[in-house]
Amino acid sequence: MDKYNFRSIGYFLKLADTLNFTQAANELYITQPALSKCIKQLEEEIGVSLLNRSTKKVELTEGGKLLYDEWKIWHDRSEELLHEARMLNGKGAARIKIGIVEFGGVVNKVMPVIEDYDDAHPEFEVDFEILGFSELSRKLKNGELDFIITLNTEIDASSLSVHVRPLMGLQLYIIVPKKNHFYSYDNLEFKDLKDETFCVFTDNYSDEARSSIIMHCKSEGFVPKDIKYFSNMKSMEMTIAHSDYITIGYDTFFDSNARLKLFPIEDAIGGHELVFAWKGDLKKNTTELFNYLQKVFENQKA
Numbered sequence: 001m002d003k004y005n006f007r008s009i010g011y012f013l014k015l016a017d018t019l020n021f022t023q024a025a026n027e028l029y030i031t032q033p034a035l036s037k038c039i040k041q042l043e044e045e046i047g048v049s050l051l052n053r054s055t056k057k058v059e060l061t062e063g064g065k066l067l068y069d070e071w072k073i074w075h076d077r078s079e080e081l082l083h084e085a086r087m088l089n090g091k092g093a094a095r096i097k098i099g100i101v102e103f104g105g106v107v108n109k110v111m112p113v114i115e116d117y118d119d120a121h122p123e124f125e126v127d128f129e130i131l132g133f134s135e136l137s138r139k140l141k142n143g144e145l146d147f148i149i150t151l152n153t154e155i156d157a158s159s160l161s162v163h164v165r166p167l168m169g170l171q172l173y174i175i176v177p178k179k180n181h182f183y184s185y186d187n188l189e190f191k192d193l194k195d196e197t198f199c200v201f202t203d204n205y206s207d208e209a210r211s212s213i214i215m216h217c218k219s220e221g222f223v224p225k226d227i228k229y230f231s232n233m234k235s236m237e238m239t240i241a242h243s244d245y246i247t248i249g250y251d252t253f254f255d256s257n258a259r260l261k262l263f264p265i266e267d268a269i270g271g272h273e274l275v276f277a278w279k280g281d282l283k284k285n286t287t288e289l290f291n292y293l294q295k296v297f298e299n300q301k302a
Contacts, residue, residue, distance in 0.1 A: 007119070008038055009042070011024075011028060012071070013071060014028055049063060049064070050067065096124055096146055096285060096286050097128075098146065099136045100130050101274075102130050103253050104237070105251060105253065113297075114289075133154040133206045134207055137150075147286065150275065150277060151170070151274060152166070153212065163278050166273045170273060171250065172248065172250060173248070173263060173265060174248060175261075177244060177259055180196075180244040183261050190216060194220075196224070196225060196245075197224070197227070198224045198228070200213055201230055228245055240260065241259040276290065
């Protein structure tokens with residue numbers, strides 16, 4: 001197992017269980033291209049074709065079937081042993097609980113960094129949850145999460161008394177699908193949207209999305225013609241991509257979607273940032289992971 005890693009085999013096993021790149025990628029919280037690249041690298045490293053791919057279906061090769069049976073046993077047993085080893089290590093495994101906002105782009109940036117840290121620190125158990133804004137705030141408030149990665153605007157709207165440190169700046173965009181007549185435009189201004197249907201998160205999902213979009217509209221002298229409400233990120237993305245509805249958001253909403261075009265809003269109201277947020281004092285092990293994450297993202301910005 002020296003040439004390929006535990007995570008790559010886990011990705012292959014998930015894909016073998018689903019035989020669907022899209023479903024497997026969603027369940028792994030990575031993009032489909034990232035999963036495809038990982039599987040291709042694994043095949044190159046071991047010199048075995050694992051999958052037969054066609055436009056209609058994905059099947060395991062005979063070699064893939066053989067390795068699946070052996071790797072499944074090894075992978076499941078390795079996870080059990082790793083958990084037992086962590087529990088026996090010193091005072092037992094220290095659990096670090098992280099909440100990540102349910103943006104495809106954010107999840108795909110953050111998760112590989114957390115996984116790298118987790119692989120290098122078997123003395124820790126790193127738990128994470130992918131949640132909407134309001135649920136992240138609630139769990140942080142109740143002490144169910146050590147820290148969260150979310151939007152500064154959501155923290156401001158939640159009235160939480162927390163510590164906040166910026167991770168990266170965000171650009172606000174008008175997000176337009178192929179079926180919308182504005183898709184062919186080179187430039188688009190917010191005032192042009194008075195006859196459009198907006199997609200907006202429900203108040204149960206976001207503390208500020210609805211009020212923020214309405215505020216932007218009113219600043220341009222109109223109210224939305226119609227609003228469609230959504231209680232999760234994936235439903236909104238799929239609806240926008242296959243309709244003529246629009247929304248206001250960030251490029252980190254969706255890691256990549258060829259059916260959507262993003263027009264920057266140059267005069268966006270207020271500052272927009274992705275932030276770390278936590279309550280009270282961070283525990284030592286949590287501080288170490290927190291600092292690691294921040295350092296990685298600072299290097300990416302440089």
